[in-house]
Amino acid sequence: MAFPTASRPYHPSFQRKFLKAYIMRIQDIDxxxxxxxxxxxRALDVPEELIxxxxxxTPPQPEMGDRGIPCFSLARHFRKAPPMIAEDLVESxxxxxxxxxxxxxxxxxxxxxxxxxxxxxxxxxxxALAELVLSEALDDQKFGADTTASPEHxxxxxxxxxxxxxxxxxxxxxxxxxxxxAQITRWAGHKVTRVNLINDRGIHICKSMxxxxxxxxxxxxxxxxxxxxxLVGKYYVRFSQELAKEYAAWLESPASDARFETWQAEHPVDxxxxxxxxxxxxxxxxxxxxxxxxxxxxxxxxxxxRAMLLRWEAGDADTMALWKMMNAWVFKGFDETxxxxxxEFDHTYYESQTYKFGKDxxxxxxxxxxxxxxxxxxxxxxxxxxxLSGQAQAKKVLLRSDGTSVYMTQDIGTALKRFETYNxxxxxxxxxxxxxxxxxxxxxxxxxxxxxxxxxLYHLSYGMVExxxxxxxxxxxxxxxxxxLMDQMEALANEAVQERWPELSPEDxxxxxxxxxMAALKFYILDFNPRTTVSFDPKKSIDFQGRTGPxxxxxxxxIQSIGRKMGGWPxxxxxxxxxxxxxxxxxxEFALIRHLQDxxxxxxxxxxxxDPSKISEYLFRLCKSFSTLYNDDAHKIVDIEDAxxxxxxxxxxxxxxxxxxxxxxxxxxxxxxxx
Numbered sequence: 001m002a003f004p005t006a007s008r009p010y011h012p013s014f015q016r017k018f019l020k021a022y023i024m025r026i027q028d029i030d031x032x033x034x035x036x037x038x039x040x041x042r043a044l045d046v047p048e049e050l051i052x053x054x055x056x057x058t059p060p061q062p063e064m065g066d067r068g069i070p071c072f073s074l075a076r077h078f079r080k081a082p083p084m085i086a087e088d089l090v091e092s093x094x095x096x097x098x099x100x101x102x103x104x105x106x107x108x109x110x111x112x113x114x115x116x117x118x119x120x121x122x123x124x125x126x127x128a129l130a131e132l133v134l135s136e137a138l139d140d141q142k143f144g145a146d147t148t149a150s151p152e153h154x155x156x157x158x159x160x161x162x163x164x165x166x167x168x169x170x171x172x173x174x175x176x177x178x179x180x181x182a183q184i185t186r187w188a189g190h191k192v193t194r195v196n197l198i199n200d201r202g203i204h205i206c207k208s209m210x211x212x213x214x215x216x217x218x219x220x221x222x223x224x225x226x227x228x229x230x231l232v233g234k235y236y237v238r239f240s241q242e243l244a245k246e247y248a249a250w251l252e253s254p255a256s257d258a259r260f261e262t263w264q265a266e267h268p269v270d271x272x273x274x275x276x277x278x279x280x281x282x283x284x285x286x287x288x289x290x291x292x293x294x295x296x297x298x299x300x301x302x303x304x305x306r307a308m309l310l311r312w313e314a315g316d317a318d319t320m321a322l323w324k325m326m327n328a329w330v331f332k333g334f335d336e337t338x339x340x341x342x343x344e345f346d347h348t349y350y351e352s353q354t355y356k357f358g359k360d361x362x363x364x365x366x367x368x369x370x371x372x373x374x375x376x377x378x379x380x381x382x383x384x385x386x387x388l389s390g391q392a393q394a395k396k397v398l399l400r401s402d403g404t405s406v407y408m409t410q411d412i413g414t415a416l417k418r419f420e421t422y423n424x425x426x427x428x429x430x431x432x433x434x435x436x437x438x439x440x441x442x443x444x445x446x447x448x449x450x451x452x453x454x455x456x457l458y459h460l461s462y463g464m465v466e467x468x469x470x471x472x473x474x475x476x477x478x479x480x481x482x483x484x485l486m487d488q489m490e491a492l493a494n495e496a497v498q499e500r501w502p503e504l505s506p507e508d509x510x511x512x513x514x515x516x517x518m519a520a521l522k523f524y525i526l527d528f529n530p531r532t533t534v535s536f537d538p539k540k541s542i543d544f545q546g547r548t549g550p551x552x553x554x555x556x557x558x559i560q561s562i563g564r565k566m567g568g569w570p571x572x573x574x575x576x577x578x579x580x581x582x583x584x585x586x587x588x589e590f591a592l593i594r595h596l597q598d599x600x601x602x603x604x605x606x607x608x609x610x611d612p613s614k615i616s617e618y619l620f621r622l623c624k625s626f627s628t629l630y631n632d633d634a635h636k637i638v639d640i641e642d643a644x645x646x647x648x649x650x651x652x653x654x655x656x657x658x659x660x661x662x663x664x665x666x667x668x669x670x671x672x673x674x675x
Contacts, residue, residue, distance in 0.1 A: 026136055027147055027600040030056055030067070032106045033122065037069055039100075040092040050077055057119070062590065065114075065121030066129075072118060082118030089120040126590060127582035133597045134581050137655035144662065146189035147604035152425035153191040155418055156182040159343070160431070163200040163330040164208040165233035167337050167482040169536060170432070173465045175343045175482075176525050176668060178430035180612040181460065183666045188607035193422050196345045197414070198334070200327050201352040206308040208232050209322055210301070211239035221329055227336065227483065228329030243301050247294055251287055255298065260286050337482050342518070342668050349414070357413025359405050362398045365449050377401040386444040396441055411442050415457070416450065426456045428610065433461040433531065460610050463533035465525070485538075489517035492542045493550070500544075501675065512672060516550050517542070519669045523549030526667050527616040547620045549669055552660060555623035557675040558630075559657040562637055562650070569654050570647040580648040588629045592652060595625050599659055603666070612667055619663045626656050 033056060041051045050073065057068045071085040078085050093113045101107035109132070111125035137143050158178020161167050167175070179194070186192040199205075212219075212235040221228045250256050263286050269276060277285065295302040311319040338344070365371045366379050372395070373379050380395040398409050418424060429439060439459035447454040494513035497504065504512065524541035528534050544550045563569050572580060584593065599618070606614040629635045630653075637653065640646040661671050 025600065026133060026597055027604070029106075029109070030601075033067055036093065036096060036101065036106065039096045040089060041074075043092045043096065044088060046074065046077060050074065059116070059119070059121060062587065062594070064116050065119075066124040066594075067122045068116065068119040069121070070119055083115065086115040086118055086120045090115050093120060093122075126585055129597070130584045130590075130593055131578055131581040133593050134584075134651055134655050137596050137599075137659055138651060142187075143659065144600040144603045145187045147600055147607070148189040151189045151191065153193070153423060154182075154185050154426045154428060155193040155195055155422060155424050156185070156428045156430060157195045157197060158182075158430035159196045159198075159338075159345075161198060161334060162204060163198060163229075163232065163327050164204050164236045166227070166229040166333060169465045169480040169482065169485055172341070172482050172485065172521070173462060173525050173534065174430055174432070175338070175341055176522055177460070177462055177530055177612065179341075179343045180522075180526055180667050181428070181430070181607075181610045183668065184603065184607045184612060184615065185610075187666055188604055190607075193424070194344065194346045195418070196348045197351065197354070198331075198348060199351045200330075201312070201355060203305055203309055204236075205323070206305045206312065207239040208236040209319075209326060210305050210308055211235035211242070212326065213322065215242075221332075227333045228331075229333030229337070230481065230483070232326050232330050232333075233481075239301070239305075243295065243299065246299060246301055247291065250294065250298065259290065259298070263290060340486050340518075341482070342670070351410070354414050354417075355405060355410045357417055358409040358411070359399065359403075359413070361413055361416060361449065362409055370448055371398065374401070377403075381441075381445050381448065383441065383444075386441075386448060388441065388444060396445070398445070408438070408442060408445070412446060412449070415442075415446055415453075419450075419453065424456075426458065428458045428460050430460045430462070433463055435459070436461050458610070460530060462530040463528075465534045465536055480536075486517070486521070488538055489521045489542070490514055491517075492538055493517035493520065496542055496544065496550070497675075512675065515670045515672055516553060516675075519549030519553050519664070521549075522667055522669050523552065523616055526612040527620075529611060529613050549664075549667075552619050552623050552664060553669075553672055554675050555626060556657055556660045556664070557672050559626070559653045559660075560673050562630075562653055563657075565638055566646070566650060570650050572647065577651070580644055580651055583644050583648040584652060586634070588632055588635060589649075589652060592622075592625045592629055592656065595622050596655055596659060599663075603663075606666075615663050615666055619660060619667075622656060622660060622663075626653070 037054065037056070038051050041054065042048075053073055054069060054071075057070055059065045059068045069086075069089060071082040071089060074085050074089075075082055078088075080088075090113050097107050097110060097113070101110075105128075109124055109128045110122050111128075112123040114121060114123070156178055159167075159171065159175050161171055182192050182194045212232070215238060216235060219231065221231050224231060226234065260283065264282065267285075267289070269282070296306075308319060312323060362371065362379055366373060371379050371381055374395070378397050378401040379399040380397050383394055383396055396408065397406055398412070399405060415427060418427060431439070436459065439457075439461075443457045443459075446457060490513050493516040494509060497509060497512050497516060501509075520538075520541040524536065525534065527547065540546065541548055542550055544554055570577070570580065584590070602614060602618045606612060630637070635649060637646060637649045640649065664671055
């Protein structure tokens, strides 16, 4: 049979009328090819279950074709070698195309079908593919969006800071990851609700309050010139420092000696151990192991903090006034940090408003026989019955013996309230990997209480962001504050921009440094798979030549500069533009067109996996592909005299720029029209 080729293209009016209408979007192509594959295999009497197992592949080299159908899994059915099966399948594909697809856009798109080893490969007509991909990339503001076939309502909870300290580098990863996956999920076509749960109550909050009460001397953000959340964090660190002094003094006291003797009896040394600890080592072990028990049982500061918590729970006026004042400082500081990061929420909850959620739910579940009550009155879930056997904790307490709630109780109530309030289909918690067990238990308990929630709750577990010397410790003040980090990134960007473009005005320099610095931070953090532990390198992230946000920004601005230099983007319509797009034929041009063709599938995969790193990798490769094309002598747009060819390349460059901007936006990154 005959197929259309570049030298014998189909009539452009047919293309405009049918190709765009029939294959409405690029992502439909593979679905239609899968249907073609199924028809061809049915004609060869292949069973349906075997047909479903044969998946399309993209050949590793363009010269091998655009799509391949592997024949390995068909060998047992046909009792033939895969290359021989590929030949038969090619003939069947040709028959189906000639018989029912000849005059359809898919039939026009497929220029050739031929066996390539154990594959039946399809080759697309370059003119048809160029117009299809670039028309969509240029004309559709939502190019690559709405890829889901079944839109749902997703909620994402992220950030969730405590009001006893400013946000740090670890929070930055949470903020950026949560915001980005919410954006990507919305881009895929789902309805998205973004929520923040601020932890504004509890003993840790009282530590900051107590330290301020004892040593604050009326200091305020205004009087000190310190941002509100940093000021409160200063007193959280102060409490820890004072507690450490108190503990060190207590360890030298007779009371410590008595506790040490009791502790030794409760934690005997294994007499069969090869090495026995020295008395000094045992004392050091005790000092380390007993620290939390000291705070809860012996510490004067600990007693004061617990007493303050009780006053807060009782609604004591003075305690509430102090709490509200310090929280207001922190909230204002958080808002400033979020604004700089470009992070937004649809709803913000406060733990002080939600910590009692779930209590009635747990009591009702007890009445229904879903939970158990221990002899001391505590209400628990049997983890073994929930399929969590082998855990150190056999029973999970949901209400203490005194009737008070635990974090799990609050999470149960909050989750159910959100599903009811927003009519959700799915809920995602963006939380570090140290909380994986907590969410395993939470999801099992929720599924026990509400079976319809099974499979609709997700923990987006991410690895920590570490300093060169190891993990961050908020209580010791060994953190990289989010605000300080952003200042550092802007300073590094300022230095890099000033070096490259010394003619910039101070205003332009400041704005570009802000955008470039934030692009560097966001791209670097999001370029890692969420589960990966990240060691953040600010200088590496600002590199204009590496796999970085600044490199992608530069690529975008470079393309925009080309458009300005050529007097703006082409404005052809109808057949004139179609002719330009069909003029793209070289291998370098089609490497870039194929890359653009992959965008909808890539964006959909990123949404399905809740993984922004797939988009960052795609954008970097798109930039590299454009750079390869533009730096080739035969493709330097500004030097090409043939008007149609020049405009064709301008259309291609414009499509790349628009796709870059879309992808960067999904990572929360602003673009610059010029660098």
